[in-house]
Amino acid sequence: MVIDQKRPSIWMLVAILQVYVWIYEVPKICKPFWTNTFANYSDETSEFILNLSVILFFLCYVAAMIPVYYFAQHPWIDQYKIQKDKPWPWLSKDEKTRNDFWKLTKRSVKFISFNIFFLVPVMSYGKIMILSKLNMGGTSFATDEESWPKPFRSFIDCIILSIIHEFGFYATHRLCHVYPFLYKYHKVHHEYKMNVAWCAQHNHPVDFILSIGGPGLLFISLYPCHSMTQFQFILWVMYANLDDHCGFSFPWSPVRWFPFAAPTDEHEFHHSKNIGCFGSKLDIYNRLLGGHEHYLKWNEKRQKAQ
Template sequence: MPKSITSASTNSEIEGLRDLLENEEVRYVSKGYGLISASLLTFSFFFILPELLFPYYSTLPYTDKFIMFAWGPIIIHTAMVLVSNLMMFGIYKSNLGFFERYKITSDPWPWQSNYEEFKEKFWTTMKTLLINDLIIMPLSAIIPALFDTAKLETDPLYYPSSFELIWSIIFFMIVEDTVFYWIHRLLHTRFFYKNIHKKHHEYNITISIAAEYAHPIEFIFGNLIPTSVGPLLLGGRCHVVTWYLWMIIRILETTDGHCGYEFSWSPFRLLPLSGSANYHNFHHAHNIGNFASFFTYWDTIFSTNKHYWRYLAKQEKEA
């Protein structure tokens, strides 16, 4: 390899790392007091919520693996998709300055710029979500449960501690982010983008219902599989409650990433080297780079977020 090419590649990697570290500092400072709220939400999720759930979990038919591995995920997934989108609908509808100050772009929402076009897109989106959430997702849970392929623990005697939940879910995040990154990059190759992934990119300004608006094949390989790999790898070392809580986190994270707001209190932004709603919105708006979900290190290693750093630098100069 010519020396000039090697040098350029090295300089690009160094610049990417520098941009990443500078963004980390700006990201935390810009959150201000929102970091306190984010910290309280995180603490409550891992240390208070599991304790509150334990008495109810003990009453479940935990020895019935079909109920625990099929109906459990179906109910949790459906409920969280519904709750998270209703919550965001309330925020969009309220149009309150308290929320609007966190809006990522100055562009109008799709329903403001062209209501009739959005109305048509909304019903198309609802049909897709119904197929994905009420047919594809249930089948993906029921079929493995029927063949008893899930080996997770269900006994209340092994109910996970808060620290067990933390290390397990951090592991799930790292695994999911890695699998998602490479599948997402594959979906952006010419054939897969044209025939599958283009559907998700019909939203160039992200809103919450766009999170799971995808071709059924993408929903399986780009959403369900990356989320499931971590728990499957842990197998019997993972309690089903950990899996349930992980599903809640994943749905809330993708909703947060697509919602169009950069909320200062988002607990997902406490993660070192994490992305942001703005990070993923750039991917939709420019249809390039920023392929990862939870973190930014894969994008940085392979320079697939270089266009994003240049975009931020240009914005800063123009400000």
């Protein structure tokens, strides 16, 4: 069965509920802690601390997914697997496939450790310093109670940030596929043909700076906003990135149910076939500028075959 993440269901309500909690309830919970704690730090230090929250989020998501992969053969979990025609590599009957997977996982530990524990802090610090000097973004990173945004304002800001960020990702990702001197770095990310959550950050450092750092710098330079909104947005992006690579089309995913959201299997298609689908969380640029024609044909074929 092919899972359609945009088909109305009880799971879609669960997805919507998660968005409601993230936009309306989380700021209320955070507000007292936020205004008291960050009052002791400069805007730049506060922004740096909040940027590092993505590291913890990544580690928690991967830790939560490990039991799911362990029980991946259970029929209830297996129904959401995207590449149903192939076994998970660690469960393959072929010894070489299993060994290759564990070798690749060890390689991931090295890349991921460097990217999240070194590049993320360095890039965050660099971004804050540059924007602070240019009097952009960094200096408007308010953490005070007076400028606390209304939930609807945060919601609109997150939509605008998504459109800007997605353009940055689509453009840098597409360039990485078009130009061989960039693809030689990006191909490291494509070593996974069947995704597992941690491959979300399995990137060569050059690719990581370009396709993860570049869009991040773009959105914050063009649209600086309140610290709470930035926090909500960066974790939203990290969630979408992890969801892109989890290998499952979960119908309760909070980042897939709304119009113009790209389904998880688009990025899985990108890894397994390596043709088109340059976007991530939204499919607007794939539609406007090209990139999902092959995916649409592949999707139509498998829908008919089911």
